[in-house]
Amino acid sequence: MRFYDHLEELYGLPAFTFPAPGETMKLPEPDAVAWRIAAQGYGAEETWESAFGRFCAEVDTTRVRALIVGLWEDPEDTDPSGVIEALLSARDRLPALRSVFLGDIVVEECEISRISQTDVTPLLAGFPELEEFGVRAGEGISVGETLRLEFPALRHDALRRLTVQSGGLPVNVVRGVGASELPALAHLELWLGTSEYGADCKAADLEPILSGARLPRLRHLALRNSEIQDEIAAAVASAPVVARLEVLDLSMGTLSDDGAAALLSGQPLTHLKKLDLHHNYLSEPVRQRIHTMLEPMGVEVDLDQDDAEWDEGDDGTVRRYVCVGE
Template identity: 75%
Template structure:
C-alpha cells in the first residue's frame, strides 16, 4: 500500500474544495461545481470542530440538494472512533442530498493516521440510503475501542446504480471480500480492492475472490484491480483462468508482492491481448519475465506498466540483484 501524502484532488470529475473553518466561508463555489471535502487536517492549531459540527455548518451554508460529490475527511480520532456518527449524519440528510452521486469515506493522509489504523464500520447503509449513488470509495484499516474491534463490514446487497467501488485497505477481511462478491451490482464498471497483508487483518484466501472472478454478478465490469496483496502470485494465478477477464479493458495487479511465479502463471492462462491496459507496477519481476510480458502484449496494443516503483531489491555478495519481499507489499 502506498502511503497517502496528500488528500484527494478530485472526485466524480470535480475539483476538491475543503469546506473552510468558521469565518472563512465567503466566496464558496457553486454546490454542483466541486467535490466538497468535509474535515480539516489533523493536528491543525485551529482544529476546534468535530466532523459533525463542520457538516452542520456545511448543510446550513450550502444548498446540499445540488451537491454531487462528497469527501469525508478525518473524524474525531479515527484510531479509536469509527465513522458511525458520520454515516448517521449523512443518512439524516438523505432527502436533501438527492443529487449526491459520489462519496469517498476516509480521505485521511498517512501523516494523520496510517491506513492500517483507520477504524471503520458497516458502510452498506450508505448504498441503501442513496440508491442513485454511482461511486463509493472507502479507506479502511481497523481500530479498537473499549476492547471492541472497529473494522470494515460489507454484507451482500443489491445496488442498481453503482458504477465504481473502491476499497483501500491494509488488510481486507474475508467477510468483506465475500460480501462484495455476493453483491448484485449490475451497473458496476470499476472495482478496485486493496487486499493487504495478514499482519494488518487480512484473513481472506484467494478462494474468497471466486464470486468476483466469475463475473456472474458483474455483467458490466471493465476495470478490475486486485492489488496491494502479499498473495499477489496466487491472485495472478487465479486471475489467469477467471471468466471475468475476457470482458475487461483494464486489469490491475499492482502494488503487491508479484514475482516471476505469478507473472508466468498469468501469461500461461487465457489470452490478455484484448486488454487496453495491464498494470503490474511495484513488482519483483526479473528482466527476462518483464521482457516476455512486453513481447507478448505490447505488439497487440496493450499498455503495460511494469514500473518497479519503490519495490525493495537487494544485491548479494556476488553482485546478483534479487527481490527483498520479506517486508511484505508496501508501507502501511
C-alpha cells in the same frame, strides 16, 4: 506509497475543502466541486457532524454531486458511525449526490492501518442512486473493541465504481463484495494488503468476483496491494470475468516470476487496453516477455518497479513487501 496528500478530485470534479469556522472565502458553485468536509484535527472543538451541519446551512445541498469525508475527530479510536448517520439523516437534502469517499485521511492525520471503520453498506442502501463509493480502512481499537470495515452483501442497481483501500482487508469484506448484486458496476478496486495488518483473504475467496456472474458490466478489475499476488495472478489466469475486461490491475503487491508465468500461460490478455503490474518483483527476462507478448497487440503495460522494496535474511530468504501496509 503512503497517503501524504488528500484526494484532488472525485467524480471528475476538483476537490474543495469546506472552510473551517471563522474562515471566509467565496464558495464555488455547489455542483462544480467535490466537497471535502473534515474535522480540524484531534481535540478540535468542532466535530465532523457540526462541520457538516454548517455545510448544509451554507451550501445548496440539492445541487451537490460529490462528497469527500475527511478526518473525523479520532479515527484511531472512533469509527465513522456518526458520519454515516449524519449523511443518512440529510439524504433528502442531497438528491443529486452521486459519489462519496469515506476516509480521505492522510498519514500525518492517521496511518491507514489505524483508521477505524464500520459497516458502510447503510450508506449504499440509503443512497440508491449513488454511482461511486470509495472507502479507506484499517483497524482501530476502542475500549477493547476492534473497529474494522464491514461490507455485508447487498444489491445496488446504480453503483458503477467501488474502491476499497486497505493495508489489510478482512476476508468478510471480500466475500461481501463477491456476494453482492451490482449489475451496473464497471470498476472494482480492492486493496487486499497483508496479514500483518489484518488481511486474511485467500485466492479462493475471490472466486465469486472472478466468475463475473454478478458483475455483468465490469470492465476494470483491480486486485491490488496483496501479499498473495502470485496466487491471485494464477486464479485470474482462468477467470471468466477477464474476457470482458478492458483493464486488469494486479499492481502494488508481491508479484514474482511465478505469478507472472501463471498469468501468461492462461487465457489471452491481448484484448486488454491496459495491464497494470507496477510495484512488482519480476526478473528482466519475464518483464521483456510481457512487453513482447502484449505491447505489439496494443496493450498498455505498466511494469514500473521503482517503489518495490525487499529484505534478504541471513539465510538468504527474501521478503517482499506490498506497497501499502502500515
